[in-house]
Amino acid sequence: MRLFISDDAAAVACGADRVAARAEALGLKVIRTSSWGLHWLEPLVEIESADGRTGYGPVDPSDLEALLRGELEHKRVGAIAEHPFMVRQDRLTFARAGRTRSLSLDDYAATGGWAGLERARAIGPAAILEDVTASGLRGRGGAGFPCGIKWTTVRQATGARKYIVCNADEGDSGTFADRMLMEGDPFCLIEGMAIAGLAVGAGRGYVYIRSEYPHAIAKMEAAARLAAPLIAPFEIEVRVGAGAYVCGEETSLLNSLEGRRGEVRAKPPLPAVEGLFGCPTAVNNVLTLAAVPWILAHGGEAYAGFGRGCSRGTMPIQLAGNVKHAGLFEAAFGLTLGELVYDIGGGTASGRPVKAVQVGGPLGAYFPPTLFDIPFDYEAFAARDGLIGHAGIVVFDDTADMAQQARFAFKFCAAESCGKCTPCRLGAVRGRETIERVIAGEDRAANLALVEELCETMKFGSLCALGGFTPYPVMSAITHFPQDFER
Amino acid sequence: MGRLMLASALEEIVVRHAAREGPLLPILHDVQREQGYIGEADVRRIAQALNLSRAEVSGVVSFYHDFRRAPEPLPVLKLCRAEACQARGGEALARRAEERSSGRVKVEPVYCLGLCSVGPSAMVGDTVHARLDPDALDALIETIA
Numbered sequence: 160m161r162l163f164i165s166d167d168a169a170a171v172a173c174g175a176d177r178v179a180a181r182a183e184a185l186g187l188k189v190i191r192t193s194s195w196g197l198h199w200l201e202p203l204v205e206i207e208s209a210d211g212r213t214g215y216g217p218v219d220p221s222d223l224e225a226l227l228r229g230e231l232e233h234k235r236v237g238a239i240a241e242h243p244f245m246v247r248q249d250r251l252t253f254a255r256a257g258r259t260r261s262l263s264l265d266d267y268a269a270t271g272g273w274a275g276l277e278r279a280r281a282i283g284p285a286a287i288l289e290d291v292t293a294s295g296l297r298g299r300g301g302a303g304f305p306c307g308i309k310w311t312t313v314r315q316a317t318g319a320r321k322y323i324v325c326n327a328d329e330g331d332s333g334t335f336a337d338r339m340l341m342e343g344d345p346f347c348l349i350e351g352m353a354i355a356g357l358a359v360g361a362g363r364g365y366v367y368i369r370s371e372y373p374h375a376i377a378k379m380e381a382a383a384r385l386a387a388p389l390i391a392p393f394e395i396e397v398r399v400g401a402g403a404y405v406c407g408e409e410t411s412l413l414n415s416l417e418g419r420r421g422e423v424r425a426k427p428p429l430p431a432v433e434g435l436f437g438c439p440t441a442v443n444n445v446l447t448l449a450a451v452p453w454i455l456a457h458g459g460e461a462y463a464g465f466g467r468g469c470s471r472g473t474m475p476i477q478l479a480g481n482v483k484h485a486g487l488f489e490a491a492f493g494l495t496l497g498e499l500v501y502d503i504g505g506g507t508a509s510g511r512p513v514k515a516v517q518v519g520g521p522l523g524a525y526f527p528p529t530l531f532d533i534p535f536d537y538e539a540f541a542a543r544d545g546l547i548g549h550a551g552i553v554v555f556d557d558t559a560d561m562a563q564q565a566r567f568a569f570k571f572c573a574a575e576s577c578g579k580c581t582p583c584r585l586g587a588v589r590g591r592e593t594i595e596r597v598i599a600g601e602d603r604a605a606n607l608a609l610v611e612e613l614c615e616t617m618k619f620g621s622l623c624a625l626g627g628f629t630p631y632p633v634m635s636a637i638t639h640f641p642q643d644f645e646r
Numbered sequence: 647m648g649r650l651m652l653a654s655a656l657e658e659i660v661v662r663h664a665a666r667e668g669p670l671l672p673i674l675h676d677v678q679r680e681q682g683y684i685g686e687a688d689v690r691r692i693a694q695a696l697n698l699s700r701a702e703v704s705g706v707v708s709f710y711h712d713f714r715r716a717p718e719p720l721p722v723l724k725l726c727r728a729e730a731c732q733a734r735g736g737e738a739l740a741r742r743a744e745e746r747s748s749g750r751v752k753v754e755p756v757y758c759l760g761l762c763s764v765g766p767s768a769m770v771g772d773t774v775h776a777r778l779d780p781d782a783l784d785a786l787i788e789t790i791a
Contacts, residue, residue: 169763172761173764201764329760330757332730332731332758333728333729333730333762334762335761335763370675370712371756371769372759372760373772374774398671399671400712401710401711401713403709404757415671417667418670420705420706421709421710422709479762479763479765480729480732480733480734481733481734482763485764487763508734521728521757553729553733556733571757575757
């Protein structure tokens, strides 16, 4: 009898390795797959039978014998592909999640792998760019810049050589889709990078992965070695960050790759024109590049068929924090925040009322339930003074203190500022001090006015999003939760 | 960890990466993996080998949170202090970790391990731990102390 257990870091952190070891000790054949993304059920164990795979979770090693006797019915989840959490999704980028072994070239090829690259090679750079532009794909790292325009700029730029740089410095709290993709379907990212290389005329690509992701680093390095002959002459090398949040900013990342301090560069010049080692460089997030194989295999129009307005395609949304059904939910743009938090997420894990959600990482705004009618798309969030960022949604229950969250936003910015520009370097420190005065009840109105003024300066005067967006969590906390600043 | 590295070992690391584009970070990672930190003498030798100034190498070492400039004698527990873990009781856990580990384990903050759906989470070396509650945290500290 075969058991399927994920080797994704989230499953492993919940004890999946111990479950797998126990199962093998009981003489069972264990297949380690990627994770479906239903993380509240991890470690999830699927048993294979004539009717397919039946899931049980969360499974403890001590549950296995009961499971084999058919006495673990209270943890029975059924067929995962038919789970309500799954059937509402549009899994394009994460089509293989839970279904394949991440480092199996056979599994990858058997599930449509390399079809995009094959077509890309057949149609050539101009047609690839046309397809990617038609897909409406925008930067999934948070900036939302149209991918087709970026790639066309790199294509047209002149340089001794060109590069593809994959930004896998996924530092935003509440996000883990890059990690899951790299650990679960690394060949998909490699295929996307190879297509990007063809499109812009680059011969070499780097994947810059944060050091906090040892599992993703190991999988990507192994996958890059295995796939090397299939993507040649394009070459991919994995590089490891060193614990600097700001290196998720593209110019800072390029400096880090070059072996420098991860300080932000002023733009222009854009990396597309003058990027890594001064050469034209396409810097794209993991999810942007991983969306490309599907687009090339099925056509740009098909991808654009999902979504709404200027937000086309699907977004791998990550439900995190204090939420009952935490995990990965890939869907076309357009679901409302309320649908995501309540209908799909099931409300808080603690069972207490939802107080706020932070969308888009530490630089994203806090929204109260009264604003949960906002549809998930780039423009709708911008119109409400927020951002979807990398699409992480962190849920907080009513025990959260939003004044402390505002203080944390400044504290985080101060700790992670690269120090290049004054509004961020000094503003974050002064902001934290001023919020602390507000919390201590010192001259509240005047100090809050000062914070607001400081936020304006940081927003418009900072070189990058770290200083520029820290005002989002701070000001949204002040605007939507004024009572928390009056205690 | 914390043992002094022979000049020849550093030489070997530098040679291994010298032909790469932008070799400094890979070199620093390997030096730290080898001896647990990057000392002044290492900075001097790396600078010389890569034809950089000591200030340039030193500036890179000090910029990144991962790099240590002195050996860390205690086992290190990296506890996630970012928002998603905060929302699941991470701050109370961090206070407890400080109390329970005093002098035996170095508790360091980390801002996100990408385990935001199963927090609060922590990492020891390359091993990840999730759904930490006070009991699980205490057990983890006792295991590594």
